[in-house]
Amino acid sequence: ETGVDYLEHKEHYDALGGIVVYTGTIDAYYQYQFGKLEYRSLRFESEVLDEENHQGVAVVNYTDRETPYTRIIEHKHFEFGSTEPGTKTVISREYSAEWKPGDEPYYPVNDDKNSALYAKYKALADAEPHVVFGGRLGEYKYYDMDKVIESALACVAVQMDKINQYKA
16 A cells, blocks of 8 residues: 555554565654664646746756756657647646754755664664665665665565465
8 A cells, every 4th residue: 555654553564464664764654762863855836838848857956055946847758749839837846944854854864873773773774574675765865866766666575585485
């Protein structure tokens, strides 16, 4: 199931099957017993522009200090279609934001303090035979999309090996 609060009904979901793939925050899974990991969040501002095409591509990243946002997303380019002359376009500006509980945790804060805290949670996770911790929140790791896919495929291969050993 997707789109559910696994932690709210953990016993129910654990009873449904053998292996759970958990992609939420690893510290929440363990009820913050060692403390809360820190994250960075994002804030979005969207705007409809009287332009056919604002930037020519879906995403442009801005890394200079002077620009207050980190990227502009022009949504029409994700559809890979053409637009009619005189149409409008929708953009979203993405701003880095301080994270607080209740906000969406987008990125881990990879410093010494959080790395040491994550190591404690990782040791607990390694001892969980029926739970696979995955993704940027479950692994407390920043991922580019190609690395997410690589990690997911490697995880599936490991799980398949475990299943095959169990059957043998």
